[in-house]
Amino acid sequence: MGEGGRPCDQVRVRVPATSANLGPGFDAFGLALTLYDELVVTPGGSGVTVHVSGCGADDVPLDESHLVVRSIRAGLEALGVQVPGFTLRCENRIPHGRGLGSSSAAIVGGLAAAYGLAGEPVDRERLLRMANELEGHPDNVAAAVYGGFTVAWLDGDDGKAVRLDPSDGLGAVAYVPANRVLTKEARGLLPSAVPHGDAAANAGKAALLVVALTQRPDLLLTATEDRLHQEFREPAMPESLALVHKLRGSGLAAIISGAGPTVLVVGGRERTCPAPPDGWERHDLRVDPVGVQVWSMEAG
Ligand SMILES: Nc1ncnc2c1ncn2[C@@H]1O[C@H](COP(=O)(O)OP(=O)(O)OP(=O)(O)O)[C@@H](O)[C@H]1O
Ligand SMILES: [Mg+2]
Numbered sequence: 001m002g003e004g005g006r007p008c009d010q011v012r013v014r015v016p017a018t019s020a021n022l023g024p025g026f027d028a029f030g031l032a033l034t035l036y037d038e039l040v041v042t043p044g045g046s047g048v049t050v051h052v053s054g055c056g057a058d059d060v061p062l063d064e065s066h067l068v069v070r071s072i073r074a075g076l077e078a079l080g081v082q083v084p085g086f087t088l089r090c091e092n093r094i095p096h097g098r099g100l101g102s103s104s105a106a107i108v109g110g111l112a113a114a115y116g117l118a119g120e121p122v123d124r125e126r127l128l129r130m131a132n133e134l135e136g137h138p139d140n141v142a143a144a145v146y147g148g149f150t151v152a153w154l155d156g157d158d159g160k161a162v163r164l165d166p167s168d169g170l171g172a173v174a175y176v177p178a179n180r181v182l183t184k185e186a187r188g189l190l191p192s193a194v195p196h197g198d199a200a201a202n203a204g205k206a207a208l209l210v211v212a213l214t215q216r217p218d219l220l221l222t223a224t225e226d227r228l229h230q231e232f233r234e235p236a237m238p239e240s241l242a243l244v245h246k247l248r249g250s251g252l253a254a255i256i257s258g259a260g261p262t263v264l265v266v267g268g269r270e271r272t273c274p275a276p277p278d279g280w281e282r283h284d285l286r287v288d289p290v291g292v293q294v295w296s297m298e299a300g
Contacts, residue, residue, distance in 0.1 A: 008043065008116065008117060008119060008296050008297065008298060009042070009297040009298060010040060010041065010042045010296075010297045011039075011040070011041045011042075011113050011116030011117055011294065011295070011296050011297075012038070012039070012040050012041075012116075012294070012295040012297075013038065013039040013040075013041075013109045013112050013113045013116065013292065013293070013294050013295075014036050014037075014038050014292070014293045015036060015037050015038075015039070015105045015108050015109035015112065015144055015291075015292045015293075016032040016033055016034065016035065016036055016105065016143070016144055016147065016288040016291065016292070017032075017033045017035040017036070017037075017093075017094040017100040017101055017102070017105060017285075018030050018031065018032050018033065018100065018101035018104055018105070018140040018141075018143040018144050018258075019031045019033060019099070019100060019101065019143075019172070019174075019255075019257040019258060019262075019264050020099075020101065020139040020140045020143070020257070020258040020259075021139070021226075021229065021255065021256070021257075021258060022209060022213075022224060022255055022264075022266060023205065023209065023223070023224035023225060023226040023230070023253075023255040024202045024203075024205035024206040024209055024223070024224070024225065024226045024227075024228070025139075025151070025206045025209055026202070026226070026228050026229050027137060027139055028139055028151055028152055028153060028206070029139065029149070029150070029151060029152075029206070029209065030101075030139045030140055030142050030143030030144075030149070030150040030152060030161075031143055031148075031149050031150075031166070031172065031213075031266070031287060032143040032144060032146070032147040032148060032149075032150075032287060032288035032289075032291055033100070033172055033174070033285045033286075033287065033288055034285045034286045034287070034288050035093055035094055035100070035174070035283055035285055036093055036094070036288075037090065037091065037092045037093060037094050037102070037105045037106070037109055038090070038091045038093075039068060039088065039089065039090055039091075039109050039110070039113055040088070040089040041072065041086050041087070041088050041089075041113045041116070041117060042086060042087045042089075043083050043085070043086045043117060044085055044086065044087065045084070045085035045086075045087075046084045046085040047085050048063065048064060048066075048069050048085060048086060048087070048088060049086075049087045049088070050062040050063070050066050050068075050069060050087075050088045050090070051087070051088070051089045051090070052089075052090045052092060053089075053090070053091050053092070054090075054091055054092035054093055055092040055093060055094060055095050055096055055102070056092055056095075056096040056102070057092070059096065060096075066088070067103060067106040067107065067110070068088060068090060068106045068107075068109060068110040068113075069088060069110070070110070070134075071106060071107045071108075071109070071110025071111050071113075071114075071131075071134060072086070072088070072110040072111075072113050072114050072117070073114075074110075074111065074114075074130065074134060075110060075111040075112075075113070075114025075115065075118075075130065076114045076117065076118065078114075078126075078130055079114060079115070079118045079120060081114070081117065081118040083117050086117070095176055095262075095281075096180065097180030097181060097182055097183075098176050098177070098180060098181075098257075098260075098261060098262045099181070099256065099257040099258030099259050099260045099261060099262040100174065100176070100257060100258065100262055101140035101143070101144060101258060103135060103140075103183075104131070104135055104140035104141045104143075104144045105144055107131050107134045107135050107141060108127065108131050108141055108144040108145055108291075108292050109144075109292060111127050111130050111131055111134075112127065112292045112293075112294045113294065115127070115294060116294040116295070116296040117296075119296065122292070122294055124145050124146060124291070127145050127292075128141060128142055128145045128146075128159050128160070128161060129158050129159055129160075131144070131145060131159065132154075132158070132159025133157075133159075137159075138152035138153070138154065138159030138160070138161060139152045140258065141159065142159065142161035142163075143291070144291060144292055145161070145291050145292060146161060146163040146291045147163070147287075147288045147289050147290040147291035148163045148164060148165055148166055148287060148288075148289055148291075149163070149164045149165070149166045149213050149214065149287070150162065150163050150164070151164070151210070164210070164213070164214050165214065165289075166213050166214060166287045167213065167214055167215060167216075167217050169286070170213070170217065170266075170267060170286070170287050171267060171269050171284070171285065171286055171287075172264055172265065172266055172267070172285045172286070172287065173264070173265040173269075173273040173282060173283070173284055173285070174257065174262055174263075174264050174282070174283040174285060175243060175262065175263040175264075175265075175276050175277075175280050175281075175282055176262045176280060176281045176282070176283065177237075177239060177240065177261050177262070177277075177279070177280050178279050178280070179261065180261075181236050181237055181259065181260050181261045182259075183258070183259040185236055186233050186236050186237075186259035186260055187259060189232050189233050189235060189236055190228075190229055190232050190233075191232060194227070194228060198227040198228065199227075199228070201225070201227050202226060202227055202228050205222075205223055205224070205225050205226070208222070208223040209223040209224060211223070212224075213266070217267045220253035220266055220267045221248065221251060221252070221253045223253075224253045224254075224255050224266060226255070229256075230244065230255070230256045233256060233259075233260055236260070236261070237256070237260045237261035239261070239277065240256060240260050240261040240262070240263050241256070243263045243277065244256060244263055247263070247265060247273075247274075250274075252265045252272065252273065253265060253266045253267050254266075
């Protein structure tokens with residue numbers, strides 16, 4: 001249904017890629033990036049028809065198990081709205097399994113589409129809670145919901161976040177390798193305990209990174225130093241760690257994006273970042289300021 005209970009012709013959604021962790025902000029920090037998945041949902045019939053173009057088109061299922069479809073269904077149920085069938089078209093630009101938040105974009109995009117189908121304005125706080133439940137952690141979904149730079153945490157089981165404005169014109173260059181690494185696999189490499197000194201260093205650098213991202217881009221290189229997760233992931237992505245070391249050695253604030261294997265240079269600029277290694281893609285991006293967006297078209 002559309003606004004005021006009128007049938008809704010079509011819902012369009014645009015949702016950004018996100019980079020979590022950003023070095024020391026493990027499981028908490030997120031940055032929304034100007035690389036987008038777009039969805040078009042047209043209600044009708046009793047089942048689902050799914051069309052996918054772009055990233056993941058050859059891999060994702062085209063039935064009720066599709067992550068966007070599951071998220072639309074979960075959103076409709078939470079909002080108490082009946083939409084038995086719909087056609088979903090996905091134009092995907094966020095690569096899958098590379099640490100750029102494709103699963104979060106699918107979940108946040110699907111839930112936002114449910115708001116559009118229900119004819120309700122998006123309640124971002126609630127959307128984040130629902131997205132966290134589906135994704136299992138709040139860092140990427142927070143940035144996809146709010147845009148900008150987000151600090152997320154769990155309050156009991158509830159995903160919460162604050163959004164901060166990154167400093168003007170903050171850029172990011174993403175180096176994306178051809179191979180995938182599943183989040184589960186990359187997480188499995190982390191130790192269950194770390195030395196107190198490493199934990200203390202990370203806490204200080206995370207606090208500094210908030211300052212660096214919002215006011216002092218000159219501090220980004222030192223503020224993105226991490227001792228909790230990146231190096232442990234090397235066996236799953238040795239080329240990514242080698243690239244991080246090389247870029248950092250030349251003064252660029254390079255980090256592993258999310259669970260990898262993408263390498264992100266925060267504050268990176270086209271002029272200063274080198275060409276990607278053979279077989280890698282490079283995306284010159286900026287910070288997305290607004291997060292997921294929804295447009296509903298009313299019938300008649
Ligand atoms: N747009 C999408 N449509 C349907 N399924 C998707 C979509 N995006 C992601 N998925 C599902 O999520 C999986 C990738 O999730 P995973 O969390 O491993 O990687 P990621 O989200 O790209 O990276 P990260 O979580 O490290 O940022 C895909 O293999 C696919 O099953
Ligand atoms: Mg994911």
